[in-house]
Amino acid sequence: MFEITIGIDPNIAQVGPFLLTWHGLFTALAILAALPIAHHELRRRGLELPNFDTFAFFTVIGGIIGARLFYVLDHPELFADDPLRVLAVQEGGLAIYGAVFGGFVTVFLLSRIYGQPFGVLADSIIPGLLLAQAIGRIGCVINGDAWGGPCTCLACSGARAAVPGGGGLGYCPFAFTYTHPDAIIPHDLLGVPTHPYPVYDIAVNLLVLAVVWRLRGRSLPSGALFALAAVLYAVGRFFISFVRQERVWFWGLQQAQVVAIVAGLAALIALIWLLRRPSPVTTPAA
Structure with missing residues (x-):
């Protein structure tokens, strides 16, 4: 096991009231990467959105609001x-x-307001969304806002002793040790080797993206690709969350795990319903 010390200031620069952070930078890069993919997928599926910019703008705003609300x-x-x-x-x-x-x-x-097929929209967005999530997690690596729990491997034992209550969450293939005082990680974990949780999440997103990308040209009911991706991500997120150190909601499960169960089951039900109902399937262009 080896440690990667992250002592980078989460803030890049401040000009007047404007603060540029690494997290904000990678969030912007994630959005810039996702939008052209979504636009390409829409056109490949034969859906020309004359108001694509409006869809993109409000979808990004809605995503940011939802992301912040869940975190708060x-x-x-x-x-x-x-x-x-x-x-x-x-x-x-x-x-x-x-x-x-x-x-x-x-x-x-927006699909209801503008009379557009929601299933096609969802299937077109999901590849870019998965890539965006992976890119956005790079910002989390730097600022520590998606921290893993302390490692229990022998090499970490000295640092782990400083954690209140001791304990840990298993062997780490490698560890992140945050040292900058402005990192968002809890201060009792500063200087403590922790699971590289954002890297695990990046891996899950890229693996699901690989499956989605391989199936995107297949004849599937509209919305099925999005539902499948939601199921796969929920499973991955549930298991990697065991190495986090977050507030337990109930049954020994954290918020992310509870949400993963609910979202995964809902997506699985939707996927089964879509695959079994007699309806036209979408056959995207190659």
Whole structure:
């Protein structure tokens, strides 16, 4: 096991009231990477959106609002002393499931408003969304807002002794050790080797993307590709969350795991229904 020490300042620069952070930078890069993929997939499926910019803008806004809402609900103690900090999304603190939920609801509403097929929209968005999530997690690696629990391997034992209550969460293939005082990771984990949780999440996103990319040319009911991706990601997210150190909701499960179960079951039911109902399938161009 080897450690990667991350002592980078989460903030890149500040000009007046504008604060540029690594998390904000990679979030912007993630959005820029996802939009052309979504646009290409829509055209490949024969859907020309004359108002693509409107869809893209409001979907991004909806995703950011959902991501921030989920994070604040899971970490209310971080905002108790400074409620206005809730608005400082560029600092980090965006929950991926919140982003998916917010974007999902936004796309559904826009599809109803503009009379567009929701299933085709969802299938076209999912490849770019998965890539965006992977890119966005790079910002989490730097600022520590998606931290893993402390490792229990022998090489980590000295640092782990400083963690209140001791303990740990198993062997790490490698560990992140955050040292910058402004990192979002809890201060009792500063200097402690922790599971590289964002890397695990990047791997899950890229693996699901590989499956989606391979199946995107197949004849599937509209919406089935999105539902399948949701099921696969939920399974992966559930298991990698065991190495996190988050607030337990119930049954020994964390928020992300509870959401993964609910979202995964809902997506599985939707996938089975889509595959079994007699309806025309979409056959995208190669």
